[in-house]
Amino acid sequence: MKKNTLVRKFNKQASMYERNSRQRTLGMWRSRLLQDIHGKVLEVAVGAGANFPYYNRDTVDLTAVDFSPEMLNSARRMASELQLKVSFQEQDIETLELPERSFDCVVSTLSLCSYDDPLAVLNKMNRWCRPGGHIYLLEHGISSNRLLGFTQHLVNPVARRISGCHFNRDMLQIVHDSEVEIVNTERYWGGMVHLIWAVST
Numbered sequence: 001m002k003k004n005t006l007v008r009k010f011n012k013q014a015s016m017y018e019r020n021s022r023q024r025t026l027g028m029w030r031s032r033l034l035q036d037i038h039g040k041v042l043e044v045a046v047g048a049g050a051n052f053p054y055y056n057r058d059t060v061d062l063t064a065v066d067f068s069p070e071m072l073n074s075a076r077r078m079a080s081e082l083q084l085k086v087s088f089q090e091q092d093i094e095t096l097e098l099p100e101r102s103f104d105c106v107v108s109t110l111s112l113c114s115y116d117d118p119l120a121v122l123n124k125m126n127r128w129c130r131p132g133g134h135i136y137l138l139e140h141g142i143s144s145n146r147l148l149g150f151t152q153h154l155v156n157p158v159a160r161r162i163s164g165c166h167f168n169r170d171m172l173q174i175v176h177d178s179e180v181e182i183v184n185t186e187r188y189w190g191g192m193v194h195l196i197w198a199v200s201t
């Protein structure tokens, strides 16, 4: 799918993401994932800023990137409501260049489903993070339940066209194949949702 088509798709979904940004189950996972985060943090594909309530504004120095201007507008509203200081960048993560080893932590929630090459993005995240720094992932992908997984493969082409996301990626395998070192993983909702704590190598 062309990048400008994808950006338009996500622009249209921004108000929905803003409304759902405090969804309870996701909120519980976001809170669990990010409970110890501090320092210089990069959040890729920030969307409507749904993780912002889980950052401590006294201990987190946040840079947030997304290629959708409407998502960034929603995220700016969330940051202002929480009085969280954020440096926003409107950029495509897949082509973005940032100084290597310049962040203490990198966060990606529900973003690896949308890139053309999620493995390459994870490896970029690994390089943007200082060695031993933390990489926090909350991602959805193919279920560990075979019937559910089969259904996800079936609906993926249509779901991708509508939402811009892939629903059948083997997220754990992608993270295993990347340069990051996995520290801990948890799996929920029929194995479709992953919380992954990793460190940069």
Ligand SMILES: C[S@@+](CC[C@H](N)C(=O)[O-])C[C@H]1O[C@@H](n2cnc3c(N)ncnc32)[C@H](O)[C@@H]1O
Residues within 6 Å of the ligand: 010, 011, 017, 044, 045, 046, 047, 048, 049, 050, 051, 065, 066, 067, 068, 071, 091, 092, 093, 094, 108, 109, 110, 111, 114, 115, 165
């Ligand atoms: C499913 S939403 C998740 C938003 C947010 N991270 C969350 O947890 O709610 C995916 C987000 O990724 C952004 N995105 C997708 N591909 C991107 C890319 N190549 N570069 C930058 N942002 C991208 C979209 O604009 C959208 O905001």
